[in-house]
Amino acid sequence: MAAYPSVNWWSGNIRRFESRVSFALRFRELNCISGRKCLDFLSINPVDDTPVGSGDIKRLSAILGEPLSDVESLFARSMGFDDCGRYAPPRRGRGRQFVRYCDVCANCGYHSYLHELEWLAKCPFHGCELKEAWIGKHAGSIALQHMDALNAVMHNQCGSWPHYDNDFPAANQEHIVALENWVVRARRAATRASDAEIWCSAPHAILGNISLAQAFGQLRALACMPEVIEPFVIETGGTWRVQRRQFPNEAKLEIERLDILGVSFSRVLEAYQSIAYVSAGPPPFVTRLEQAKNALQERHGRCHCEWGLFRGGWESHWVKVYPDEQQYRSLSCPFEVALEELERGWGGPGEALIGRKAVQEQLRFIFLAHEMHTAGLIRYKSDADVSSDGYLYVGQDLTSCCIWEEKSPLTKLLDTASTWEIDSACSALSMWLDDIEEGVRPAQRDDPKYCVRLGKAGTGLSLIRWIPAFGAGRPRRPPDPSDVSQVQ
Incomplete structure (x- = not known):
């Protein structure tokens, strides 16, 4: 041809x-x-x-x-x-x-x-x-x-x-x-x-793409x-609004300095959350986390959940249970799973070490702390056991050995980002639990993603939080009665 x-x-x-x-x-x-x-x-x-x-x-x-x-x-x-x-x-x-x-x-x-x-x-x-x-x-x-x-x-x-x-x-x-x-x-x-955009909440690839509903809700906004x-249009996405807070040029310059050092904002945020959680005077995001956990526990009350999460090896799946028998089974109900997610996300590394490869997690935090110490964002306590080249030794409470430099231009930004992340997670968990109570299977879950974002704005920074109206961000799904495991 x-x-x-x-x-x-x-x-x-x-x-x-x-x-x-x-x-x-x-x-x-x-x-x-x-x-x-x-x-x-x-x-x-x-x-x-x-x-x-x-x-x-x-x-x-x-x-x-x-x-x-x-x-x-x-x-x-x-x-x-x-x-x-x-x-x-x-x-x-x-x-x-x-x-x-x-x-x-x-x-x-x-x-x-x-x-x-x-x-x-x-x-x-x-x-x-x-x-x-x-x-x-x-x-x-x-x-x-x-x-x-x-x-x-x-x-x-x-x-x-x-x-x-x-x-x-x-x-x-x-x-x-x-x-x-x-x-x-x-x-x-x-x-x-x-x-x-400089950073967005939970940028890990495992979260995947945002839903069609969330995409068009935000594009319409x-x-x-x-x-x-x-x-x-197949899905207009409902109504979304934006909460916005500006931060000064000092914060922007600090992020640029850290970027030159190869230190990402996500790493700084992780270190801040881990260290601040166990500090003598916890910042506001820790108070917000405790309020969120208490609200979940109060809503739950005595467990009458009809679903339990079975964990076996590398796999886990939801099974149908009789509410009166839930307390006798080693299954986590949806409310317990929600609490675990909050604790795992913002409860400090001490919570994450339970049931995990503790040594690997400790080593990971040691390298994180060394990175923050080199960047001048933290200092070690005088009684901390530290090597000659600035690494914490294992065998001590690692997070308690670190002190966050409160005068850092990023402190208020980090606390606000942490608080908004918790608020976004609580909103998603609340909608998920509402869906379950309406008959939707727990596995049918598609939370809004990347709702907290940090970007450059003129000479400073702008932190935004995307807030969906109730039910926005993903379409309502009817209950799926098929393929349900019943524990008897």
Whole structure:
């Protein structure tokens, strides 16, 4: 194919918002070649959303006779949330086994990448529900399977396929313009916030992506969503508000100094929480933690929970129990699990050592303390047993050997961040426990994530806390009676 003098394609044949799968499929059908030869010749993966290099864009523009801007628009989607960091909605899974399409669009021989976006519930051109064409199983690649599935839809729906209605889609539809403008505004606001971000709460990869509901709730807060497009969005995310506190330039300069030393804010926060928890005069976040634990215990009262967490080896799972028998079983009820999470998160390393590899945890804290001591954030007590090179020896209460330097420009920031983390965790745990009382299984849990964030703001720093309205951040789920283990 590469040796052919020309291809069956013409300028203006690329359509606005067209999907990569549709483009590759039409090229295949118009040139009467196999799918494998088509993809080899075009050198693209139609089911991959990653950007295409400028060299490939120029090559395709020359081959197809299409304007460079039209080819760029095909591979650079205007309605996406790339570069939004942790504000971005979850990306489509690679293993999806179907192609989403609109019947009316298919009648015109048209398929858009907008049909494939998880966050759109309806076709943005017609407002009708989207359908799914399941891909067939054969030896070809995933890309070929998706092309074949869409080809079957088009042959069934469009009598002129692979030719199409030249007047479709219209570019001036009110809701399409409104949708595109909102996505651009929301993406810019999220990108600015993400680019300025220094730290966010619980950034560990195990937490995964934020939910679709949380993503769109926060994007709507960053850029107001027009009412005309709300019916097209599968999950608007409810109402979120932002609590914000500014910190002076001294705090920003201190973080920059620590960054030069290779000391991250997350490490500093961990050390502060561990040392302050056991200090003679605990800071406000410790009081807030005790209040949160007391509130949980008061709400729990005498245990009548119908679920218990069974822990065995590396695995754990929830089982259904009779409330009256809970006290006789070595299972943790949801309230006990919630208390454990609070203690493990902010209760100091002494709590975390119970039932864990104590020696490894002690060594980890020794290195953490040495890092903070070298950075000038802590000092050792006079009676602490310390090596000549500044490391604490094991065999003593390690956290009690350390004293936080209260005059540090970061102290107020660290205490506020810790308090807001606890408040966010309490809010998520409360919603989780409410769900359980309403009949939702404990394992069906999707807490809001990364709700406390620190970023640069002018000459200082801005600490923000995202606060969801009750039920915002994740969709309500009906109880799932299937696959329940009953302890008798």
